[in-house]
Amino acid sequence: MTTAIWARVTPVSAFKKQLASMDVSEPVMVTQNGEPLYVVQDPEQYRFQREQMAMLRMLAFAEKDTAVGRVMPSSELLNRLKSRSDEYQLNETGEV
Helix, strand or coil: CCCCCCCEEEEHHHHHHHHHHCCCCCCEEEEECCEEEEEECCHHHHHHHHHHHHHHHHHHHHHHHHHCCCCCCHHHHHHHHHHHHHHHHHHHHCCC
């Protein structure tokens, strides 16, 4: 891994000293003996990144489904979802 793509790189010794006051609004690569050790980032930024990765996975699945013809008109999808919703509501009330 090259450090050229990282805006901020800091050795682990400096990271330990600056931990309480360190700005992690952008990811920080922490190194030990010049080798990457950790990447530290803001929790909100991490959550957003995870959501982006999940969306990319869903898009990849959709592309595969489309490529093999696993598609249906939106009207059919809505009818199936409504039918399942109606079944679920009946089961929750105990009715048959």
